[in-house]
Amino acid sequence: MRILLIEDNPIDAQAVFEALEGAPEVQVQHLTSLAARLPEGESPDVVLLDLSLEDTEGTETVRRARTVTGDVPIVVLTGNRSDESAVEVLREGAEDYLSKGAFSRDALLRSVRYAIERHSLKARLSRADRLATVGHLAAGVAHEVSNPASFVLGNLLTIEQQLARLKTLAERAENELAPSSRATAAEMLTVLDEVSSLVEDNLIGIDRIARVTRELQSYSRLGRAQASRVDLNAVVKQAANLVRNSLRERATLVMELEPIPEIVADATKLEQVVTNLLVNACHAIEPGAPSRNQVRIATRLREPGGTSSTIELSVEDTGCGIPADRLRDIFEPFFTTKPREQGTGLGLSMAREIVQFHGGELSCSSVEGRGTRFSVSLPVRNALAVAPARLGTARDTSSTAARGRARVLVVDDEPSIRRVLAAFVERHHDVVTRASGEAALELLQQDANFDIVVCDCTMPGLGGVALHAQVSSIVPRLANRFLFCTGAILTPSTRDALERGGNRILLKPFPPSELVESIASRLLELETASGARSGS
Numbered sequence: 051m052r053i054l055l056i057e058d059n060p061i062d063a064q065a066v067f068e069a070l071e072g073a074p075e076v077q078v079q080h081l082t083s084l085a086a087r088l089p090e091g092e093s094p095d096v097v098l099l100d101l102s103l104e105d106t107e108g109t110e111t112v113r114r115a116r117t118v119t120g121d122v123p124i125v126v127l128t129g130n131r132s133d134e135s136a137v138e139v140l141r142e143g144a145e146d147y148l149s150k151g152a153f154s155r156d157a158l159l160r161s162v163r164y165a166i167e168r169h170s171l172k173a174r175l176s177r178a179d180r181l182a183t184v185g186h187l188a189a190g191v192a193h194e195v196s197n198p199a200s201f202v203l204g205n206l207l208t209i210e211q212q213l214a215r216l217k218t219l220a221e222r223a224e225n226e227l228a229p230s231s232r233a234t235a236a237e238m239l240t241v242l243d244e245v246s247s248l249v250e251d252n253l254i255g256i257d258r259i260a261r262v263t264r265e266l267q268s269y270s271r272l273g274r275a276q277a278s279r280v281d282l283n284a285v286v287k288q289a290a291n292l293v294r295n296s297l298r299e300r301a302t303l304v305m306e307l308e309p310i311p312e313i314v315a316d317a318t319k320l321e322q323v324v325t326n327l328l329v330n331a332c333h334a335i336e337p338g339a340p341s342r343n344q345v346r347i348a349t350r351l352r353e354p355g356g357t358s359s360t361i362e363l364s365v366e367d368t369g370c371g372i373p374a375d376r377l378r379d380i381f382e383p384f385f386t387t388k389p390r391e392q393g394t395g396l397g398l399s400m401a402r403e404i405v406q407f408h409g410g411e412l413s414c415s416s417v418e419g420r421g422t423r424f425s426v427s428l429p430v431r432n433a434l435a436v437a438p439a440r441l442g443t444a445r446d447t448s449s450t451a452a453r454g455r456a457r458v459l460v461v462d463d464e465p466s467i468r469r470v471l472a473a474f475v476e477r478h479h480d481v482v483t484r485a486s487g488e489a490a491l492e493l494l495q496q497d498a499n500f501d502i503v504v505c506d507c508t509m510p511g512l513g514g515v516a517l518h519a520q521v522s523s524i525v526p527r528l529a530n531r532f533l534f535c536t537g538a539i540l541t542p543s544t545r546d547a548l549e550r551g552g553n554r555i556l557l558k559p560f561p562p563s564e565l566v567e568s569i570a571s572r573l574l575e576l577e578t579a580s581g582a583r584s585g586s
Contacts (some may be wrong), residue, residue, distance in 0.1 A: 054094035123169035204470030334369025476564035487512030
């Protein structure tokens with residue numbers, strides 16, 4: 051424990067040194083004024099501060115000390131034994147108050163240790179408050195961004211398909227037209243290629259927006275896990291495949307994966323962690339010299355067979371490194387060392403939360419100019435339980451055609467989203483749309499002959515949650531036939547209520563093809579469950 055004593059009276063300073071003499075693992079540095087400075091790079095764990103220095107006195111001393119010592123716990127030493135004075139310095143931010151000449155070594159050590167612990171607790175509470183603020187901000191941002199992003203994504207995908215058709219027609223015309231007209235057809239093809247390139251750029255932009263909103267939405271989903279038996283090495287290989295092309299121009303990817311036992315985990319969340327660490331490593335290395343740089347990812351088992359057996363995953367790069375003064379902030383939400391076009395500042399914060407959710411720890415060490423190493427430690431045994439398997443498979447849509455077209459109700463107050471979703475779904479099913487929960491309820495009271503209800507969660511008036519509750523009581527058959535779409539951040543209890551019975555939640559923005567697949571998958575699940583009941 052490093053103690054900084056700021057005391058201008060040599061007798062009082064000697065009394066502190068004598069009180070701490072022989073205390074194990076205690077180092078004391080002494081300054082005689084607030085104008086003096088510690089050596090560069092040295093930081094104390096706690097400050098013992100004389101309240102009456104040569105150039106300052108009372109609570110002003112505590113305020114000025116903060117500018118010198120930074121965010122370090124302060125224990126005040128003073129000859130004034132007034133309780134009123136003690137309250138004042140505590141209000142100013144000091145952690146404790148000791149009267150000179152009235153403390154023993156044990157009392158002094160106890161005071162500084164409690165001060166360190168209290169300061170740490172306040173920092174954790176402050177971080178929790180910041181995360182709560184982030185949660186409220188995320189809820190608003192995610193909802194406001196995801197709705198327009200949803201219909202822009204749908205429209206861009208439609209434009210992309212139509213451009214492909216136009217290109218096919220133009221190529222055919224170029225071959226069939228008279229020579230005098232072929233130049234025009236060739237020019238049309240050039241324009242179509244340019245427009246297709248712009249659409250592709252826009253799709254990349256929407257994908258970035260989608261990633262940001264999904265990261266914001268993820269803050270509400272850490273309490274939920276689709277846990278199963280997971281091979282972390284398989285997760286690493288999958289993540290490596292996702293980033294391999296991005297790494298190719300920057301570094302050689304080296305994988306050292308030792309045999310490790312399976313763990314109970316959410317594979318998707320762990321893949322998010324590994325992918326984020328690999329992408330960070332990629333961004334830390336300038337392109338152009340892949341043979342001189344490496345990104346090394348390794349797994350190994352520590353204390354195999356023991357009750358504290360852990361799996362260690364490390365991602366190490368030879369990139370630019372992180373400055374020492376910024377290293378402690380990298381896990382804070384919205385803090386990033388990357389250019390804004392590369393990072394949102396949410397990835398590492400989310401990664402640490404995910405790892406801690408699995409009972410593990412995520413740490414980082416870095417040397418500026420030489421590289422960075424992230425280390426993940428995961429217990430082989432944790433408190434997660436394997437989630438029950440769903441009937442059917444997520445993408446088994448082979449029997450859709452055999453069942454014929456289903457009847458689908460799409461409910462969304464955003465006209466553009468409603469139009470885009472209906473356009474994609476009606477290629478496979480018969481679609482009816484409504485612009486509000488009230489209009490949907492009125493329809494279902496008269497005509498409940500629907501196979502699936504696609505419903506926005508957040509609508510003026512009767513929202514998706516309330517609509518589902520009313521429909522469940524009026525038409526129980528439809529209670530487990532809802533597919534909810536939302537850009538908002540839902541509480542865990544709300545998500546549990548909506549997903550009860552097998553209903554699903556799609557997070558905006560999503561490609562409309564994901565909705566089509568979810569409809570087919572849910573219909574197959576319901577069909578399989580119905581067959582199982584009739585067979586029994």
